[in-house]
Amino acid sequence: MVNDRDDLLPVNGSALTAHPQLDTAVRRFSSLYGLDYVDDRKVGAMLVERQADIRRTSFGALVWISSLVGTAGFTWFLWAGLSKPENIAVAIGPPAALIVLAVVGFVRVYRQGKRKLRHPHLEGYRYVLAAALAHGVPVTHIPDWLTGRNGSGEGAAALPSYAAPVGSQAHGGAQHAFSRAGASAPLPPKPQAVAEYERMVDQGGSHDEIGCLLVIGAAVGVGTGFTKDMPVAFAAGILAPVAIWFWVAGYRLGKRKSALEARAREYVQQLTAAQAAGAVVPELSPQLRKLLNAP
Structure with missing residues (x-):
């Protein structure tokens, strides 16, 4: 299937279907997770939609509100503590409550982000990429947002482990199959x-x-x-x-x-x-x- 997106896919359908064992595995994942992973158009649209959804969570209103509430609470807390009040507990109580609310907001955003990363279509696609790598298929790149990676480390949704079946085509033969698959382009x-x-x-x-x-x-x-x-x-x-x-x-x-x-x-x-x-x-x-x- 062709891809009409402007972004480079991690792997296209031509590569996935060039290897018989991988093609079988990908079609099994497609059936299990409800998306045809060899259809580049559908995969591309899914990645755009899921990334936009995750970005809305990561940079949405709750993040801004929590940031403002946390900043106000921290500033108020410092002012209350440095002003030497008669009753320190009463003075720092309200700002401490604001700080707690901000923390609760950030925790909620974090959990929402992890839940969106676990969307079935993304779960299935990570299995597709893991299977592709296990069969020696060249994967151009793995977007950081897809695995929840921020800086170093594996990320909140790393690729699952996947072992190619015994008797699977060796990497050299696989590369030959991929060369044939992409010979027309x-x-x-x-x-x-x-x-x-x-x-x-x-x-x-x-x-x-x-x-x-x-x-x-x-x-x-x-x-x-x-x-x-x-x-x-x-x-x-x-x-x-x-x-x-x-x-x-x-x-x-x-x-x-x-x-x-x-x-x-x-x-x-x-x-x-x-x-x-x-x-x-x-x-x-x-x-x-x-x-x-x-x-």
Whole structure:
């Protein structure tokens, strides 16, 4: 089935049906969880709907209300404690109650988020991805929101364990089957700019901080020269042009990264179009996966 979404799917139907044992397992999951997981259009629509539902919970009204109530309660609590009231229990009681209400609100949001992550269609899709990995199918990426991952760690809804049946096709044969499945839709070649983006995206980033420290050092040195009558301290003024050099280098690096990121996003869109045409997209690099998970 084709995919008419703008987002890259973790795995498409062509890859899932290219492996007989995996195809059987996926169709079993489809029957069990009530969604045809080899239909890219249905899977894509389901992922969009479920992600939007989870985002509404994570950034909804209850989160904002709990944040405001918690901030007000904490501020009131500090003011009440520092004002040295005659009856400390009476003074801190109301703000403490607000803080408790805020905590209750955040706990409710957390539980709602976990419950939405356990939606049957998402549960089944995580089993599909686990089965795909167990059979050696290339999975392009696993969205952080799908597993409830926030930063490091497995997340609140990690992929379940799944063992491929004995006698399942070996990875080498599986890759050959996937190559045949995606032969009608070749993958676009990776541009040199994308490879450069993957190499340099995590480099640098501290030019502004270093420049500020150098300017402070120059100011302290020159100030010491004036106040302490120490001519040698004026030599610290040379740090100022060095700071400017760092700032200019950081600006150029940031501008270069932005241009390369745009090329990387274009490449991901090309992969998405190829996948929609039936190509089997290999696993993305950590840098491109991070780009996909970015808001």
